[in-house]
Amino acid sequence: MPDPITISIEPYQEGTATASSLAGDLIGLPAVRERISGPRPAVADFRLLEKDAGADAPFRAVVHDPDAYRSVEVTGRLGDLAGAAVRSVRFQPLPGREEFDRAVEAVRAHAEFGPQLAADGALAYRPMPPLADVTHADGTVDRVVTVGLRTPGSDVKHRIVGVRTKDGTVIPAPEGVSAPSALDCVTIPPADNCPDPSGGPRAVRVRVRRGTTELWNLVVNRPRTSSGVNGSGAELRFVDYKGERVLYQAHAPILNVRYTNDRCGPFRDWANEEVCFDATGSDPVGPGYRLCTSAPRTILDTHSDQGNFRGVAFFHDGSALRIVSELAAGWYRYVTEWRLADDGTILPRFGFSAVTNPCTCLAHTHHVYWRLDLDVGGSTANRVDEFNDATGWTPVRLETQRTRNPASHRQWRVVAPATGRGYVLVPGANDGTADAYGVADLWVLRYRGTETDDGRPSDTRAHIGDFVNGESVDGQDLVVWYGAHFFHDEAGPPPPSHVVGPDLRPVVV
Known part of the structure; x- marks a missing residue:
């Protein structure tokens, strides 16, 4: 009989260089107050631009004035706020x-x-x-x-x-919205009726042990505190398997949808608005993080917009830790999930649904883009290889973007050359292949702290390709973006699944 699984969840204390600790100093900068003078300015976005940043790390922030509807971007170093550069930018916070x-x-x-x-x-x-x-x-x-x-x-x-x-x-008829419609798509009424208490940590440290062996040790941010201009779902950071780093960061910062013949949209969605789903268990660190005694049930299971919990739910199903949350973007409902298997396999998953609306009866394709910052073995010196039946494994030397090719069994792997250990990225059977709007299926990029999303919240199409500029990725600190594409047409045969995502399988080469 295998040793029992134990899961511990503790608040994770962010570093001192956070938006909350710097907010007053940033808002009070003379160059900021020259442009923003309203009574309620707030830091709407903040990010450090280096890994394992120290006291003088570079940063970028957006300060927003909701009364004048104006925003500024502040860039500089933590150790020299007075020297920060300030410029006006267009920023549209979502309605709360x-x-x-x-x-x-x-x-x-x-x-x-x-x-x-x-x-x-x-x-x-x-x-x-x-x-x-x-x-x-x-x-x-x-x-x-x-x-x-x-x-x-x-x-x-x-x-x-x-x-x-x-x-x-x-x-009555604002520009840029769908025309009045006789269509009445989906029979699930919007509800989102569970409590939304304040408090609880921004992030938690999660440890999974089988007996005395620690399998997984990672930090999890709930969607509402996830990074990126539009959020990025349940976000993983500092992911260690059996004591070795495998991921520095893993999240889904870009999410969009396009309808055939543009009969609705297209839309750039967001991944930081949490909604209700069913999760039974305890909240060991307060609101927003639940350790479940049975499998969480989302809209994909219940076909309902109701539930008893919002945030991130954790459940071990006997072979893997499941990390689950449900999101809303307008009438869309999304399920963001990570499955961390006891054998080291990592399964990113994303599911698609909706509540009552006038559009989803029409043919459309959802696109989700995961950003996987793999530091295999704790090393930032990794490489990517591509496999095709005709050529075998070929090292990727320069930044690139690629499409899937199921006929050649195309897949990719990220390897630490010093140890030969790595992960094979196997496309999911339902992940589709990018069209012109979807752009590509995989990007290999040199790590840059400014590239945690594509910075295009007002442009629906993904612009990850803007980062491909010929830099070397051979033995470098690199990032892999992976896109999946879910086509849905109620007039055609039902899709085999409303869930997409690749498998990341441990390998030694």
Whole structure:
């Protein structure tokens, strides 16, 4: 009989160079206050630009003024904040629950739309896109929050209106949203009804032991504290297997969807809005991280938008630790999951669903892009090889982007040359192949702290290829991006699975 599995979860104390500890100093910089003078500025994005950063590490931050709807980017070094460079940038924070609720109240008070929302079966929901901002001739911008209206008793089942945040004015037909539609896709009503308590740590340290042997030791960030301009789902950092580093960071910073003939969208989604799913167990470190006594159940299992928990759930299924969370982006629902097997295999997984909406009946393709910063054996001197039936294994010398080729059984491996240990990346059977919008299936890049996402939140297409510039990746600190593409057409045969993702299998060469 195998030794029992034990899982420990403890708060992980971030370093002192965090957004919260620096917020006051950054906001108070004279160059920042020259551009932003409102009463409620906040640090909306913060990232260190070096691994294992010290007290003088380079950083980049965005400070946002919600009243003037202006933002600045601050770049510099932790040891010399006074010397930081400041420039104005365009930044669109997503509407939070309170802002969206205020927009709904404005719609309820509208002479035309209020009575429609009061009808039987009608509801207001978060649509795509979440914003329909208006830029005026003088350069000023009105923030406009979109609200989806479902009125099943009329010929127009769905319409999307806008609400100008500064005065609550309802805009019946904002630019950039889908036209009113008779389609009524998906029968799952939006609910998201579980508690959302404050508190709990930003990140946790998780250890998995079988008997006295420590299998996994890693840090996990819940989606709402994940990195990237749009978040990146359940995020793993400092991942060690049996005492050796295998991943410095693993997350999914880019997520988008395009419809055939652009009948809706396209949309750049986000991966930091947590919603409810079922997870039974205890919360050893407070809200947001649950150690489960049975397998978590997401919308893919229950076909419901309800649940008893939001955050990250942990469950060992007998052979692997499952790390599960459920996300929302407008009417989309996504399941972000990592499976860390007892034998060292790593399975990134992403699942796709939706609640009531006017678009997902139409053919569309979801694209998810994982960023895998592999430091195999604790070394940053790794290499990537590509396998094809005709040529065998070929070392990748320079930064590149590649597509899958199932006919040649194409796969890739990341190896530490000093030890020969590494991971083979095997594409999933349901991962598809990139079209022109999906761009590619794999990128091999030299590590750069500025490249944790593509920095294009307002452009729906992924721009990872912008980082491919001919640098050497042979024996270097490198990053692998992997894309999967899920095609869904309700008029065609059902897909074999709504879950995609590759296998990363340990190997010695």
